[in-house]
Amino acid sequence: MTRKPREAVRSLPVPVPHTGVERVVSVPLPTVYGLSTAVGYLDHERGEEHMALVFGPPGTHDVLTRLHSECLTGDVFGSQHCECGEQLDSALRAVVAAGHGVVVYLRGHEGRGIGLVAKLRAMALQADGLDTVDANLALGLPVDARDYGAAAGILHDLGVRSVRLLSNNLRKREALVRYGIPVSEQVPLLTPPCESNIAYLRAKRQRLGHHLPHLDAYTDG
Ligand SMILES: Nc1nc2c(ncn2[C@@H]2O[C@H](COP(=O)(O)OP(=O)(O)OP(=O)(O)O)[C@@H](O)[C@H]2O)c(=O)[nH]1
Ligand SMILES: [Zn+2]
Numbered sequence: 001m002t003r004k005p006r007e008a009v010r011s012l013p014v015p016v017p018h019t020g021v022e023r024v025v026s027v028p029l030p031t032v033y034g035l036s037t038a039v040g041y042l043d044h045e046r047g048e049e050h051m052a053l054v055f056g057p058p059g060t061h062d063v064l065t066r067l068h069s070e071c072l073t074g075d076v077f078g079s080q081h082c083e084c085g086e087q088l089d090s091a092l093r094a095v096v097a098a099g100h101g102v103v104v105y106l107r108g109h110e111g112r113g114i115g116l117v118a119k120l121r122a123m124a125l126q127a128d129g130l131d132t133v134d135a136n137l138a139l140g141l142p143v144d145a146r147d148y149g150a151a152a153g154i155l156h157d158l159g160v161r162s163v164r165l166l167s168n169n170l171r172k173r174e175a176l177v178r179y180g181i182p183v184s185e186q187v188p189l190l191t192p193p194c195e196s197n198i199a200y201l202r203a204k205r206q207r208l209g210h211h212l213p214h215l216d217a218y219t220d221g
Helices: 006-010 072-076 084-098 116-127 132-138 149-157 170-178 198-208 213-217
Strands: 021-030 035-043 048-055 063-069 101-106 163-166 183-187
Touching: 021 149, 035 149, 048 084, 048 149, 063 084, 063 149, 072 084, 072 116, 084 101, 084 163, 101 149, 116 132, 132 198, 149 170, 163 170, 170 183, 198 213
Parallel strands: 063 101, 063 163, 163 183
Antiparallel strands: 021 035, 035 048, 048 101
8 A cells, every 4th residue: 555645645735624612511501492502612712702502413514504793782782783683583593493503603703803892983983974894994993803713613513514504794605615614505694674774784795795685675765
């Protein structure tokens, strides 16, 4: 048998899953959506905490998965500046309807990675007329500072090897693939716009490239 030289093996372009997350605890969590298992993780690389809600035995391939970026205002307080709370609700319902799946709740992603108070400052600038991209830039902050290495590490730890990703954000898909989790399908998570968030959703579509085709049905005024 011929063996490959070590250097050749090392240089293969295999995506490496993030290894900096540690599973700390796993506990049954009954929710209004159904019984889940809450799995707590520490991301030692970034000093962040994350949680995965697992419904059923998740399976290994084509697992219906939501990577949800924390949004305190939307997820907890029902803010209509954005659609995060409604997306979280829809994602949990979709996973439960499918019978199994995973919702990874990414803390440290708050405000697309700039943090809660900076996000509130960006929202104040939007109230003055800037859009969601220019508001971050006006604060001297990145438009999107999120990293998905921890998410990939969490999925890997849960035994998930490929996903059907509940998201309208093509960058999430690309990031997961880069971290070694193939996306077999991108499942849209569209919410009906309201007066308070339609301009924000349009900015997400035009400037961040989110796939939001349903907005075509809504005209100005
Ligand atoms: N900086 C900033 N962050 C916001 C704003 N509104 C919501 N967010 C944050 O945006 C994050 C969600 O990102 P989005 O770009 O809305 O959506 P996404 O998660 O990339 O895409 P989907 O998977 O389709 O939901 C959450 O962390 C929110 O806290 C805003 O006006 N400014
Ligand atoms: Zn939000």
